[in-house]
Amino acid sequence: MSEYSDSELYALMRAEHSEDAFGELYARLSANVFAYCMRVLGSYDQAHDIFQETFLRLYQSAERHAELENVRSYTLTICRNLCLNEKKRSAAGAVEFDELLYNPGVTREADRSEMMQLITMAMELLPHDMREAFVLREYDGLTYIEISEMLNIKLDTVKVRVFRARQKIKEILEPYLNELSKD
Amino acid sequence: MVQHSTWINDLLDGELNTHDEPSLFGELSVNADLRTEFKQQLAIRSAVQHDRMALVPPAHLTKTVFSGLGFAAPMAGAAAGTAGGSGFIVPWLMKLGLPILSAAAAVGVTMAVSSSPDNMQSANTRPNQTTSSSETASSNQTASSNQTASSNQTASPNQTSENNSPSQNLSGSGTDAQGARTDSEIRSTADVQAAEAAAEALRRENRRLRGALANAQNELDAANEPPVDPSPNPVMIPPVKNASISKTSNSPVTAVNDDAQYERPAPMGVSTVALTNTMTFDNTRDLQSIETQIMPATMVYTPYPSFMVQVRGFTASSLTDVNVPDQGNWYQDVGIAFINELSPNHAVGIELGSESFAQVFEGGRNGQTIRYEQRPNTMWWGALYRYSFGSLGKTAFTPFAQALAGGTQYGPLGRLTGGIQYSPTGPLSFILGFEGTVLAYKFQDQWFTSPKLGMTYGMAVRF
Numbered sequence: 001m002s003e004y005s006d007s008e009l010y011a012l013m014r015a016e017h018s019e020d021a022f023g024e025l026y027a028r029l030s031a032n033v034f035a036y037c038m039r040v041l042g043s044y045d046q047a048h049d050i051f052q053e054t055f056l057r058l059y060q061s062a063e064r065h066a067e068l069e070n071v072r073s074y075t076l077t078i079c080r081n082l083c084l085n086e087k088k089r090s091a092a093g094a095v096e097f098d099e100l101l102y103n104p105g106v107t108r109e110a111d112r113s114e115m116m117q118l119i120t121m122a123m124e125l126l127p128h129d130m131r132e133a134f135v136l137r138e139y140d141g142l143t144y145i146e147i148s149e150m151l152n153i154k155l156d157t158v159k160v161r162v163f164r165a166r167q168k169i170k171e172i173l174e175p176y177l178n179e180l181s182k183d
Numbered sequence: 184m185v186q187h188s189t190w191i192n193d194l195l196d197g198e199l200n201t202h203d204e205p206s207l208f209g210e211l212s213v214n215a216d217l218r219t220e221f222k223q224q225l226a227i228r229s230a231v232q233h234d235r236m237a238l239v240p241p242a243h244l245t246k247t248v249f250s251g252l253g254f255a256a257p258m259a260g261a262a263a264g265t266a267g268g269s270g271f272i273v274p275w276l277m278k279l280g281l282p283i284l285s286a287a288a289a290v291g292v293t294m295a296v297s298s299s300p301d302n303m304q305s306a307n308t309r310p311n312q313t314t315s316s317s318e319t320a321s322s323n324q325t326a327s328s329n330q331t332a333s334s335n336q337t338a339s340p341n342q343t344s345e346n347n348s349p350s351q352n353l354s355g356s357g358t359d360a361q362g363a364r365t366d367s368e369i370r371s372t373a374d375v376q377a378a379e380a381a382a383e384a385l386r387r388e389n390r391r392l393r394g395a396l397a398n399a400q401n402e403l404d405a406a407n408e409p410p411v412d413p414s415p416n417p418v419m420i421p422p423v424k425n426a427s428i429s430k431t432s433n434s435p436v437t438a439v440n441d442d443a444q445y446e447r448p449a450p451m452g453v454s455t456v457a458l459t460n461t462m463t464f465d466n467t468r469d470l471q472s473i474e475t476q477i478m479p480a481t482m483v484y485t486p487y488p489s490f491m492v493q494v495r496g497f498t499a500s501s502l503t504d505v506n507v508p509d510q511g512n513w514y515q516d517v518g519i520a521f522i523n524e525l526s527p528n529h530a531v532g533i534e535l536g537s538e539s540f541a542q543v544f545e546g547g548r549n550g551q552t553i554r555y556e557q558r559p560n561t562m563w564w565g566a567l568y569r570y571s572f573g574s575l576g577k578t579a580f581t582p583f584a585q586a587l588a589g590g591t592q593y594g595p596l597g598r599l600t601g602g603i604q605y606s607p608t609g610p611l612s613f614i615l616g617f618e619g620t621v622l623a624y625k626f627q628d629q630w631f632t633s634p635k636l637g638m639t640y641g642m643a644v645r646f
Binding site for chain 2: 019022023026030031033034035038039048051052055056059115116119120138139144162163166167169170173174177
């Protein structure tokens with residue numbers, strides 16, 4: 001299955017309900033979707049639910065679309081819409097920072113890194129639009145054009161959001177970075 | 184400053200215009216604050232990359248997704264979402280599966296070739312050549328003693344052997360245009376069977392010729408010529424090395440046979456038959472052929488030194504933990520060796536290949552200690568020595584140990600291998616073993632090492 005493009009796999013999934021095609025798409029997209037859920041929602045439990053729902057919707061969507069050019073963007077759009085709904089539904093609408101950092105279910109080697117923890121924290125402090133653009137750019141590797149199409153905003157707006165997100169994170173982490181440079 | 188920050192942003196995105204690059208780099212060279220910002224952005228970017236790689240859906244979540252759709256959960260290695268221990272083991276096993284299948288396929292091909300109908304057919308037709316050549320009478324000839332060894336066939340004093348090769352006498356083909364075969368080619372059970380078929384054909388031919396000889400005898404009697412002695416002295420051919428048997432008599436010489444005695448028929452119209460014959464056995468040569476025929480195919484005599492080309496793969500895991508992916512190539516984890524087998528136990532050669540090595544090292548830059556992690560793919564080469572311990576009993580398995588010393592573009596490399604070589608038949612052999620590798624490299628006058636442990640597998644062709 002690895003020789004097929006995302007679009008071909010999606011078509012196979014539609015035509016044959018191919019389990020292999022879905023598995024291959026899952027292998028290609030799951031990291032992107034999971035990163036988006038984790039870094040945009042911030043809550044592991046919420047991310048877990050949205051992640052699962054995203055792939056169920058992706059599989060079901062194959063019934064409705066004859067073909068799809070950019071499966072990754074489409075999948076992330078599903079994920080984004082689910083995340084927005086989840087945020088609306090949850091009264092808080094804000095990141096539960098403590099839950100994210102100290103959730104015992106998240107056993108990641110990377111979380112031991114103080115720098116990475118601080119970046120995660122800084123991202124949680126970003127406005128949602130900046131954070132979303134930053135995550136799509138840095139974590140999911142989408143191009144600015146793909147992000148603008150996905151979010152339905154201008155290309156320049158995407159660039160500005162990503163730029164400001166980077167600057168904001170840098171400002172938040174500046175004391176730590178300066179301390180690091182002194183060491 | 185904002186402009187410069189934008190340029191840094193564009194540079195990190197890979198979208199900085201080429202005509203802006205000199206301005207940015209020039210500013211970086213003189214502006215300490217800008218350099219600081221650049222380093223900070225790099226540090227943030229590096230941390231984000233590490234975070235991104237660590238963010239993989241856990242295995243239970245993958246299982247939940249697939250079971251929700253009524254699917255079986257995929258293998259860990261097939262889905263990026265399954266991290267952790269199984270994520271390491273399964274890809275490793277998947278890598279191992281390919282060489283195992285390759286080895287099985289190679290064994291199958293070898294067996295198919297050695298027992299193919301073509302081979303059997305040509306073997307069955309070979310006695311005709313021997314017989315027909317025997318009909319070209321020669322009173323002074325050399326016969327091979329292997330004819331009495333495994334096939335129990337009759338050796339004829341008058342038989343002409345145009346090719347002294349023992350293998351051809353046993354299995355030489357008259358109708359097969361492929362012609363003579365060398366000793367090394369007759370190593371399989373199929374060839375032994377072919378030799379037996381050849382012997383049977385010779386026996387049949389002997390019976391026919393005996394009848395013809397009887398007719399000739401009658402004609403001679405009728406012409407009052409001295410009859411041919413119908414009971415020649417049998418000659419036993421002892422399997423003694425370096426022995427030579429020569430017999431000259433006035434009567435035909437035949438070798439003892441369980442089936443028949445071979446007597447050459449007199450040509451029709453010839454009234455006198457010259458019966459002085461000399462039969463010489465080059466037993467040194469022929470005994471090798473006998474041994475080749477009667478020994479199992481796995482214990483064939485192999486001349487040394489011999490040249491061998493070996494291709495093998497590696498499934499080693501780095502003992503250095505890094506969070507960066509391989510910079511792999513399609514030819515990664517593959518090595519090719521050119522080996523000269525000096526004796527059954529000793530071999531030397533050279534080997535080159537391509538592998539990735541995880542590297543973690545620290546160094547100072549502008550007063551800062553920076554930790555580097557990388558996993559570059561590099562070509563390596565080296566000289567190797569292999570010691571083979573001899574076959575395990577009468578099997579085709581031979582344990583071996585091998586050491587390689589070489590280098591890469593990063594530094595010296597050492598490799599120790601212990602494994603087993605399987606030589607089923609013919610020139611092909613297969614290896615499987617465990618291996619430890621250490622790459623040493625230097626950064627800022629400090630040495631670091633990158634050790635790896637794993638398995639190796641491959642096949643070799645001997646020439």
